[in-house]
Amino acid sequence: xxxxxxxxxxxxxxxxxxxxxxxxxxxxxxxxxxxxxxxxxxxxxxxxxxxxxxxxxxxxxxxxxxxxxxxxxxxxxxxxxxxxxxxxxxxxxxxxxxxxxxxxxxxxxxxxxxxxxxxxxxxxxxxxxxxxxxxxxxxxxxxxxxxxxxxxxxxxxxxxxxxxxxxxxxxxxxxxxxxxxxxxxxxxxxxxxxxxxxxxxxxxxxxxxxxxxxxxxxxxxxxxxxxxxxxxxxxxxxxxxxxxxxxxxxxxxxx
Amino acid sequence: xxxxxxxxxxxxxxxxxxxxxxxxxxxxxxxxxxxxxxxxxxxxxxxxxxxxxxxxxxxxxxxxxxxxxxxxxxxxxxxxxxxxxxxxxxxxxxxxxxxxxxxxxxxxxxxxxxxxxxxxxxxxxxxxxxxxxxxxxxxxxxxxxxxxxxxxxxxxxxxxxxxxxxxxxxxxxxxxxxxxxxxxxxxxxxxxxxxxxxxxxxxxxxxxxxxxxxxxxxxxxxxxxxxxxxxxxxxxxxxxxxxxxxxxxxxxxxx
DNA sequence: TATCATTTGTTCGTATGTATC
DNA sequence: CGATACATACGAACAAATGAT
Numbered sequence: 001x002x003x004x005x006x007x008x009x010x011x012x013x014x015x016x017x018x019x020x021x022x023x024x025x026x027x028x029x030x031x032x033x034x035x036x037x038x039x040x041x042x043x044x045x046x047x048x049x050x051x052x053x054x055x056x057x058x059x060x061x062x063x064x065x066x067x068x069x070x071x072x073x074x075x076x077x078x079x080x081x082x083x084x085x086x087x088x089x090x091x092x093x094x095x096x097x098x099x100x101x102x103x104x105x106x107x108x109x110x111x112x113x114x115x116x117x118x119x120x121x122x123x124x125x126x127x128x129x130x131x132x133x134x135x136x137x138x139x140x141x142x143x144x145x146x147x148x149x150x151x152x153x154x155x156x157x158x159x160x161x162x163x164x165x166x167x168x169x170x171x172x173x174x175x176x177x178x179x180x181x182x183x184x185x186x187x188x189x190x191x192x193x194x195x196x197x198x199x200x201x202x203x204x205x206x207x208x209x210x211x212x213x214x215x216x217x218x219x220x221x222x223x224x225x226x227x228x229x230x231x232x233x234x235x236x237x238x239x240x241x242x243x244x245x246x247x248x249x250x251x252x253x254x255x
Numbered sequence: 256x257x258x259x260x261x262x263x264x265x266x267x268x269x270x271x272x273x274x275x276x277x278x279x280x281x282x283x284x285x286x287x288x289x290x291x292x293x294x295x296x297x298x299x300x301x302x303x304x305x306x307x308x309x310x311x312x313x314x315x316x317x318x319x320x321x322x323x324x325x326x327x328x329x330x331x332x333x334x335x336x337x338x339x340x341x342x343x344x345x346x347x348x349x350x351x352x353x354x355x356x357x358x359x360x361x362x363x364x365x366x367x368x369x370x371x372x373x374x375x376x377x378x379x380x381x382x383x384x385x386x387x388x389x390x391x392x393x394x395x396x397x398x399x400x401x402x403x404x405x406x407x408x409x410x411x412x413x414x415x416x417x418x419x420x421x422x423x424x425x426x427x428x429x430x431x432x433x434x435x436x437x438x439x440x441x442x443x444x445x446x447x448x449x450x451x452x453x454x455x456x457x458x459x460x461x462x463x464x465x466x467x468x469x470x471x472x473x474x475x476x477x478x479x480x481x482x483x484x485x486x487x488x489x490x491x492x493x494x495x496x497x498x499x500x501x502x503x504x505x506x507x508x509x510x
Numbered sequence: 511t512a513t514c515a516t517t518t519g520t521t522c523g524t525a526t527g528t529a530t531c
Numbered sequence: 532c533g534a535t536a537c538a539t540a541c542g543a544a545c546a547a548a549t550g551a552t
Contacts, residue, residue: 001539001540002540003444006444026516026517027517027518028517036540036541037540037542038540038543039540039541039542040539040540040541042519042520043539050440051441052441056518056519057517057548057549058519059516059517059547059548059549059550060548060549061516061549062517068363071364071368071436078490080492080493080494081494081495082494088494108324108325109324109326112326113326178491178493179490179491180490180492181326181490182437182459182490183459183486183488184439184483185456185484186302186306186457188323189262189302202440202457204437204438206437228438228439228440232436233436233437234434235333235435235437235490236432236433236434236495237333237334237434237463238493239335239336239337239433240334240337256520257520257521282537283535283536291522292522293521293522293524294520294521295522297537297539298521311536311537311538312530312537313529313530313536313538314529314530314536314537315531315535316530316535316536317537
């Protein structure tokens, strides 16, 4: 029944019955309108919030912020430019705070993607944001100790920009290739706090794995967490010109 | 308070206090354990479900299905191979049903990405699934009428595999380039039905835009919606070798 | 500055429906 | 069939934020 109410209100928003920017009738009014209890209305409002259609504020009311099916306003380009032999250029990110450096034991997705379960790594945490909208994102760089051993300058100053990390890896003799894995999930409570997610917006999560092209050996892992309600990641796909004789097999996913 | 309970249980799961596969104490028991009411426990369980830690089934109980921080089991490769001049090869997808062809008016993200607001397009709906896990995904191809006009064979049989669409566009004289936009949101009620999302898992959404490289004119839009709890998209990033806009080129960077 | 009505946020207790075993 | 457990809904109370008086 709560779902039916949510669908009804969503349809009304889509039809223009409720305009964007307008405040919906109060919950008490909706109870009367649909002849249901408070819990039902609140469940329905929760669905509408997660769908990104409305935004509620205590003491004010529920405002329509979208009619659904819109493109997220913040575009995060995931492109890599190589200008010279070891000169890399990445889309800029504005840092909200000074990066935090720590030493961690690799676990979860970074460990799987790097193939280094329970190994140690240097991790650099950054809070970045989009200057136009103020959207905050969490960025984390994992530098395995085995990688740092081959590029000693990395271990000394791991908080340098990512493009410089790529440069140092290139100077260390590696030929870099990049793979990115994207997924999403509901944020943990502490992530809601640090990213300022007032709603129950999902979290868009991407892992960029930098590997040595020849050895196919993972060298670096970068994690980016962004609120999916306001962000979209953009990739440029380059067709690979593979010979038709043999199919290059990707690693099968079975964890 | 509900959040605190959720954090406590999540910590217990992460610490191994509750093992994966095990059933949690019943909601009634938890009310006693934490000294809270039913609504609080249910809110907490809802958070744990969205985080992908537990799965609840009516009449059975709440089962732990993950300790958090795991890699989604289904990897969806988003790669494009070009074998010959107009011979394309894409990762295979298993169709669950026969494709449904309809004519729609472009709206929302597809319209924005194609730059064709309110124009008509042929849309081909497919329900695909991963044979190993049975995960269902919704795939939709938008062929603008303006594109169909230049590749007439497309309009006659739009339900051909995507690789064949690329082939026909190449034969029509286009030089194809691809861009992909990824975001996520909570599923709509009808999407929960059709995709079989028993939980409140977010929906991972990606739009692949096929454009003509020279004219930078969008030709085609493919939409893929997959349950984020079990899926990750994988991209291969190719560094672009762009000439520096300010730095003068001293050497001919042939590579 | 203080007060008050309005509105959402959170929790509680209870009841009923429904799937599982 | 019956006991158990989750799903859904109702009614009530209080807290907290907001905006106007």
